[in-house]
Amino acid sequence: MRFILFTGKGGVGKTTIAAASALHISNSGLKTLLISTDPAHSLSDALSLKLNPEPQLVKENLWCMEFDVYYSMKKYWSNMRELMYSVFKFQGVKSVVADELSVLPGMEEGAAFLWLEKFYSEKFYDVVIIDSAPTGETLTLLSLPQAINSWLLKAFPGQKMALNTLGKVVRKTTGIPLDKGYQELQLIFSKLATIQNLFLDHSKTSIRVVCNPEKMVIQESKRAISYLQLYGYNVDALIVNRVLPKTQNGFFRNYEKKQKQYLNEIDQDFNPLPIFKLNHQGEEVFGIAKLEKMASGLYKKERPENVFFNEKILQIDSTKNGYQIKMKIPHLNTTTLKLDKFGDELIINLDNKRRNFFLPKFAHFHTIASFTYTAPWLNIQLVKS
Ligand SMILES: Nc1ncnc2c1ncn2[C@@H]1O[C@H](COP(=O)(O)OP(=O)(O)OP(=O)(O)O)[C@@H](O)[C@H]1O
Numbered sequence: 374m375r376f377i378l379f380t381g382k383g384g385v386g387k388t389t390i391a392a393a394s395a396l397h398i399s400n401s402g403l404k405t406l407l408i409s410t411d412p413a414h415s416l417s418d419a420l421s422l423k424l425n426p427e428p429q430l431v432k433e434n435l436w437c438m439e440f441d442v443y444y445s446m447k448k449y450w451s452n453m454r455e456l457m458y459s460v461f462k463f464q465g466v467k468s469v470v471a472d473e474l475s476v477l478p479g480m481e482e483g484a485a486f487l488w489l490e491k492f493y494s495e496k497f498y499d500v501v502i503i504d505s506a507p508t509g510e511t512l513t514l515l516s517l518p519q520a521i522n523s524w525l526l527k528a529f530p531g532q533k534m535a536l537n538t539l540g541k542v543v544r545k546t547t548g549i550p551l552d553k554g555y556q557e558l559q560l561i562f563s564k565l566a567t568i569q570n571l572f573l574d575h576s577k578t579s580i581r582v583v584c585n586p587e588k589m590v591i592q593e594s595k596r597a598i599s600y601l602q603l604y605g606y607n608v609d610a611l612i613v614n615r616v617l618p619k620t621q622n623g624f625f626r627n628y629e630k631k632q633k634q635y636l637n638e639i640d641q642d643f644n645p646l647p648i649f650k651l652n653h654q655g656e657e658v659f660g661i662a663k664l665e666k667m668a669s670g671l672y673k674k675e676r677p678e679n680v681f682f683n684e685k686i687l688q689i690d691s692t693k694n695g696y697q698i699k700m701k702i703p704h705l706n707t708t709t710l711k712l713d714k715f716g717d718e719l720i721i722n723l724d725n726k727r728r729n730f731f732l733p734k735f736a737h738f739h740t741i742a743s744f745t746y747t748a749p750w751l752n753i754q755l756v757k758s
Pocket residue numbers: 382383384385386387388389390411413415506507614615616651652653654655656657658659
């Protein structure tokens with residue numbers, strides 16, 4: 374079973390491209406599920422269909438669903454919510470607030486993960502396409518294990534405990550009989566771990582970053598890709614959406630000029646990641662027919678269910694007094710190569726041209742001690758400043 378997750382800055386076209394990709398895949402005969410985890414649901418708008426919080430067959434081989442955290446928790450995970458609720462109430466939190474708190478940050482993502490686990494274990498679909506929320510939230514989704522820790526810390530402040538002792542501790546300190554909820558919690562944790570591992574398996578899960586040829590969007594995409602790589606996920610393509618085709622009347626002349634420059638930068642800076650480009654369609658893209666046409670223009674002869682790329686282009690190892698960063702950057706001219714770092718931003722100066730990359734946040738506290746370039750790897754030694 375293949376999982377393909379689309380992410381990117383707000384409004385770049387994630388939902389549209391996820392839907393187009395799912396249609397394209399299902400048309401080839403593979404059983405495809407398209408799930409939107411973004412609470413601001415627009416999948417039904419994109420497809421011009423009414424969708425539910427359960428998978429629904431919308432076309433031969435294509436099922437769609439709009440994930441709904443409240444619906445999901447009520448239907449499948451109410452014991453877990455009860456557990457959180459009773460713990461908060463025990464801590465003296467007022468009922469109304471306890472109700473509010475029992476949907477904790479990360480729980481929404483957690484509930485979405487549980488659906489994915491269900492699909493994975495049922496083995497019905499060949500491909501699951503995930504239309505996710507903008508980048509920041511997707512990173513939360515993918516760093517879910519940390520989010521779970523934060524639930525436990527919120528529920529039991531000051532307690533350090535392993536999950537398998539949690540039930541006993543809670544019963545002892547609160548008197549709450551939570552055997553049922555506790556067992557469910559354990560099951561949930563093991564399911565979450567399954568999905569976490571599945572997402573880290575490069576042969577099964579691909580993450581595709583959608584962007585537009587615009588400065589801010591490009592920057593955010595670079596950051597997201599660095600982070601996703603750092604967490605061990607496989608970003609297998611960049612999709613550049615809303616490329617302006619040449620217009621006749623020249624009204625967008627300046628826009629086109631700028632886009633051309635950004636497109637060149639994208640080709641250079643994201644290399645060796647595969648890049649797919651998609652023109653602005655000249656209108657909003659709603660409904661199955663338009664989306665299908667769009668997908669053919671996007672993937673051309675490629676099959677979207679394939680893994681397009683599986684290389685680690687960023688490697689980070691800790692050293693005695695800092696970090697060693699290895700970045701795969703083909704074609705750097707070493708004679709004119711100079712590096713600078715501002716905060717987490719790495720600037721590569723080459724023949725008076727600048728290219729920028731983003732390092733993980735810890736780079737704020739480090740300086741560049743030395744670097745070497747042995748094509749295609751740029752090796753940087755960072756030391757604590
Ligand atoms: N290539 C394109 N040409 C024309 N319109 C497009 C194209 N791609 C997307 N759109 C339109 O842009 C709008 C936003 O697209 P979409 O909802 O897919 O973005 P999103 O990244 O999912 O947004 P959000 O971050 O809010 O979830 C929609 O109206 C969609 O029809």
